[in-house]
Amino acid sequence: MSSPDETETTVRGLSRRPVEIATAIILIALAGVVLYDSYGRGAGWDGGPQNGFFPARVGWIFLAASLFILFQSFRSENTVFVTWEQLKQVTRVLGPLVLFVVLIQPLGLYVASSIFILVFMGVVATSRWWSIALTAILVPVICFWVFELQFRVPLPKGPLEAALGY
Incomplete structure (x- = not known):
């Protein structure tokens, strides 16, 4: 008789890797929109911060985090995200x-x-x-x-x- 640990059960559902990749791509696109808008408003420092200065900095951090999510998604184990x-x-x-x-x-x-x-x-x-x-x-x-x-x-x-x- 086999124990529950030895019994292989197949759980079907949406895989984790495609969900993480899709999420990362959506977040990268949103970061791109933030950066585009920020630089369109002026993201420099001209006697003080321009309108897009702080949003641009947040956009770059957001983009870096999104790229990290994308990188990690290829390295993670492809398990079931949701059944x-x-x-x-x-x-x-x-x-x-x-x-x-x-x-x-x-x-x-x-x-x-x-x-x-x-x-x-x-x-x-x-x-x-x-x-x-x-x-x-x-x-x-x-x-x-x-x-x-x-x-x-x-x-x-x-x-x-x-x-x-x-």
Whole structure:
């Protein structure tokens, strides 16, 4: 009989090396954007720091760290970064979040929040339908009362708030 250490189990998923390489490339591109913008604004010292002086220094540090990540990704062991089952769980959370962000502009923050709560609790949670509906109504209404009426912080509004006079 073999022990658990001797039994080889195959875990399938997204490998670590491609994820690290992709992340490093994205970060290198972002560092390039920071450096391009910084030098476009002036990154020198002319009687004092120009607008892009400090961002350029941060951009160079960011670029160095990103290149280090890229270098290390080729040297690291290529293990499983995330299993397909774990990635499926992330997608279940990310999907409603992307929907929420997309709906803020056309519908306003409060209606988008209500839809987000409905979809998220419907997909991820195992709550009863009435508790999902109650939460989807009460949370945005309370947030509206707190931010718009009490603190007078204007947040993105849509057609519903316009129809109600806000």
